[in-house]
Amino acid sequence: MSKVKDMALADEGIRKIKWVQKHMPVLEHIKKQFEEEKPFEGITIGSCLHLEPKTVNLGLTLQAGGAEVAMTGCNPLSTHDDAAAGGAALGLNIYGWREQSETEYYSTINDVLSHKPDIIIDDGADMILTIHEKRPDLLKTIMGACEETTTGVHRLEGMHADGALKFPVVAVNDAYTKYLFDNRYGTGQSSLDAIMGTTNMLIAGKNVVVCGYGWCGRGVASRADGLGANVIVTEVDPIRALEARMDGFRVMTIREAVKIADLIITVTGNIDIIKGDDFKYMKDGCLLANSGHFNVEINREDLESQSVAVEEVRESIEMFVMEDGRKLYLLADGRLVNLAAARGQGHPAEIMDMSFAVQALSAKYILENDLPIDVMKAPDSIDDTVARLKLKAMGIEIDSLSDTQESYLANWAQGT
Incomplete structure (x- = not known):
C-alpha cells in the first residue's frame, strides 16, 4: 500500500535507485548479510526520512532482512516523487510527495504508523513525537527508534530529561561515521x-x-x-x-x-x-x-x-x-x-552509504538488545564495522597494532 504523486514515475525512480546502489557499497554488503540472516523477519519498520533514492535504498536493505517497511518524508519539500514511486514499485510502503501541506505531512506520518511499526527510524523526531502525543497506543509495542539528525537528538534529549520519552532511542547522529562525514562533508x-x-x-x-x-x-x-x-x-x-x-x-x-x-x-x-x-x-x-x-x-x-x-x-x-x-x-x-531547493539532491551517495549503514545496524542492535529508555550513542563496534567496510570498498588497507604494542598501551606501569 502506498500513496505517491505518480506511479508513472517509477521507472525513472528505479534508475536513480540503482545508480546510488552502485555508490553505496557498505550498505550493499549489509544488504547481502541481511538477505542471508533475515534478522527482521516478522518485524515492521517505520521511517520518517527525506524520501529520495538513497533513503529508498536503506528501505530496500531493511526489506532484504525480512522487514515490512513503511516510509514517509521528514520534510514537505524534500521528497523526490520519482524515487518515492520507484520504492513503491519495489515493494516498499511509501507515503509522501513533494510540496505537501502541513496537514498532508502529518497525515502521511500517520499512514506509516497505521502499519504498527516495531522499530522507528526518524530524522528530526517528528514521527517519534507524533507517537508520544497522538498515538500512545503504539508505545507498548515499539522496541526503540533511531534518530538521524542533530536537531532530532536535541529534541529527544529534552524529552528524556523531562521524563517524557517512553522508549529507547539510538542517536545515530552521534556515531563518528555519521557526524564526522555526513554532517561535515555531506x-x-x-x-x-x-x-x-x-x-x-x-x-x-x-x-x-x-x-x-x-x-x-x-x-x-x-x-x-x-x-x-x-x-x-x-x-x-x-x-x-x-x-x-x-x-x-x-x-x-x-x-x-x-x-x-x-x-x-x-x-x-x-x-x-x-x-x-x-x-x-x-x-x-x-x-x-x-x-x-x-x-x-x-x-x-x-x-x-x-x-x-x-x-x-x-x-x-x-x-x-x-x-x-x-x-x-x-x-x-x-x-x-x-x-x-530546485537543484537539491541531498548528500552524496558515498556519504549516505555510511550513515545509512549505521542506521541499518542500529535497527538490528535495537532488535537484539533489551535497551533502557534513554538517548544513547550507537555502539562503537558499529562505527568500527562501518569504517572498516568503507575502507575496504575504497581499496585502502591500514596497519594493526602488534601484540607488543597492545601490551605496551595496556600496561599503565610501563616506562618510557
Missing part, C-alpha cells in the same frame, strides 16, 4: 551544490556568512572557503568561535556579519537566527539559505512584514523588495536548502 558539499545550482551564482570572492560552527557549519565553511569565498562565522559557543578563528575564518556577531554578507547560510538547529532588524542591515542582493533541519532559522514572517512585494523570480528563489528598494532573496522557503 552537508558542506550538498548545501553549496544546491545553492550554486539553484542560483547559478559564483561563490568565489563573495562574503559568505555561516551561522553556526558545529559539524555541519564546519563543513559548509570549509566548502565555501574551497570555492574561494571570504568566509565569516557567527557563533554563541566561545570554544567553537575560537576554533573557527583558528581555522582561518573571520568571526563576528550576526548583526555585524549581515552588513557585509553576499550569502548567509544558517546551520544551527535553532530558531530565529536571522530575524527582525537583521534584514534592515543587509546589502541589496543578499541571498539567504538554511541548512538546518527545520525552516525556523530564518524568520520568514519578519522578512515578509518588512517587504513591500514578494515575487518568485526563479524556481526555489523568492525576491523580497524592501521599503527602501533593496532586494533580498530567500532560497527554498527557508527550508533545508540541500534537499528542498
